[in-house]
Amino acid sequence: MDYLAFFVTLKLALVTTVVLMVLAAPVAYFLAFYRFPGKSLAEALIYLPLALPPTVIGFYLIILMGPRGWVGGLWAKLTGGSLLFTFAGIVIASVIYSVPFAVQPMKAAFAKIDRRLLENAYILGLSRRAAFLRVVIPNSLAGITAAAVLVFLHSIGAFGVLLMVGGSIPGETKVASIAIYEAVEMMDYRQAGLIALSFIPVSYAFLLLINKLNREVDS
Amino acid sequence: MILSAFFKKRLKYYDLELSFSCPSGKTMVMIGPSGGGKTTVIRMLAGLETPDDGLLRFGEEIWFDSERRVNLKPQKRRLGYVFQDYNLFPHLDLYDNAAFAAVDKKEVDSLFEMFGISHLKKRKPHMVSGGERQRCAICQALARHPRVLLLDEPFSALDVVTRRGLREEIKKLKGRLSCPMIYVTHDINEALFLADEIVPLVEGKIDEGWMQRTISREPGQGVAARGAREPRLSLVY
Numbered sequence: 419m420d421y422l423a424f425f426v427t428l429k430l431a432l433v434t435t436v437v438l439m440v441l442a443a444p445v446a447y448f449l450a451f452y453r454f455p456g457k458s459l460a461e462a463l464i465y466l467p468l469a470l471p472p473t474v475i476g477f478y479l480i481i482l483m484g485p486r487g488w489v490g491g492l493w494a495k496l497t498g499g500s501l502l503f504t505f506a507g508i509v510i511a512s513v514i515y516s517v518p519f520a521v522q523p524m525k526a527a528f529a530k531i532d533r534r535l536l537e538n539a540y541i542l543g544l545s546r547r548a549a550f551l552r553v554v555i556p557n558s559l560a561g562i563t564a565a566a567v568l569v570f571l572h573s574i575g576a577f578g579v580l581l582m583v584g585g586s587i588p589g590e591t592k593v594a595s596i597a598i599y600e601a602v603e604m605m606d607y608r609q610a611g612l613i614a615l616s617f618i619p620v621s622y623a624f625l626l627l628i629n630k631l632n633r634e635v636d637s
Numbered sequence: 638m639i640l641s642a643f644f645k646k647r648l649k650y651y652d653l654e655l656s657f658s659c660p661s662g663k664t665m666v667m668i669g670p671s672g673g674g675k676t677t678v679i680r681m682l683a684g685l686e687t688p689d690d691g692l693l694r695f696g697e698e699i700w701f702d703s704e705r706r707v708n709l710k711p712q713k714r715r716l717g718y719v720f721q722d723y724n725l726f727p728h729l730d731l732y733d734n735a736a737f738a739a740v741d742k743k744e745v746d747s748l749f750e751m752f753g754i755s756h757l758k759k760r761k762p763h764m765v766s767g768g769e770r771q772r773c774a775i776c777q778a779l780a781r782h783p784r785v786l787l788l789d790e791p792f793s794a795l796d797v798v799t800r801r802g803l804r805e806e807i808k809k810l811k812g813r814l815s816c817p818m819i820y821v822t823h824d825i826n827e828a829l830f831l832a833d834e835i836v837p838l839v840e841g842k843i844d845e846g847w848m849q850r851t852i853s854r855e856p857g858q859g860v861a862a863r864g865a866r867e868p869r870l871s872l873v874y
Contacts, residue, residue, distance in 0.1 A: 535726060541717075543738050556728040
């Protein structure tokens, strides 16, 4: 079995989840609590990766992250290296690909918070940031965990975007889904089957966790 | 220190316009029918809503001045606000709720003792009764050493017996507090029992005749307060 691909996949899913939890939480808070001109446009933009074929996302990411793209150019200036075909590159791709799965559940969880709790927090002297950290986050843990699980699972399953941005470099960008694809191409069904099988208990356990969280939120 | 307010605000069905003041150590009860603007006034005092026009001062400190475009945030006003539906933080136990913004956490114990909820410190809000929750909410407000204490129909969701008990506790508390207390209710008995001054608010305006009209229309009203010192009706400037 290709343990290296399995390891890269888990590492990628973990890094993507951590990065997205940090980046998406303020975005979700802003969308849940504020009205501003162009809000629906901004929201549609955030959810766009859901509606686009992965290859389309991959194509635009290649343009952006290539040496002539502004993200790739900036990366080259800062590090002297290329972003395409690196682990950092597939992390960026995975983050963009999974943004909707982080923002949507967190936004829904934040929107459920009683505004009067926030008012009480302000009366008690908390700044908006402190109220977010001390009131909103602790009262949205089920939604935040659900978002993390969804992002993790979605990152594990990513294929097209990662293949386009990262290629298939063992130990660097070759994730399990690509390893399965390559094994099938080479008619090595045993190898493909082993890798595929290893994901079923992981994904099933995470889905059970989501169901449990959803029940907790509903109650 | 005197809290003095002048507010104008256009609401959906009427224009709210009133002025009042309340000195430290005194309790001003704002009373009137539902939808008369009482909660809007108390929210404007807290900084949770903004008047269209007005001036709000606490002593020499200006909290709101529409002309000078001053509007102190709720965080900076340092007041205590007891909400009608408690608004305790569900993820914290009663002790942590009360100590949430306490100036001195040691005081929380004595507040809990004073309100008879010491045995409930480790309970979450959903595990205790409405009266116990409201006692905790009062402790939370007091632990912050508020410069002004606002109570917005704090007992309206409680049963009659609990309500009477808490009313007594607030009466006792009055003697100890050195800050102005603004109390909103639609219960005339409660108003007569607690108030030093009463401001009847009807459709956004002070209506001094409202109490008399209501009592004569509903003779039962005001009975419980018989024998209590008659509060002065409305200190309006």
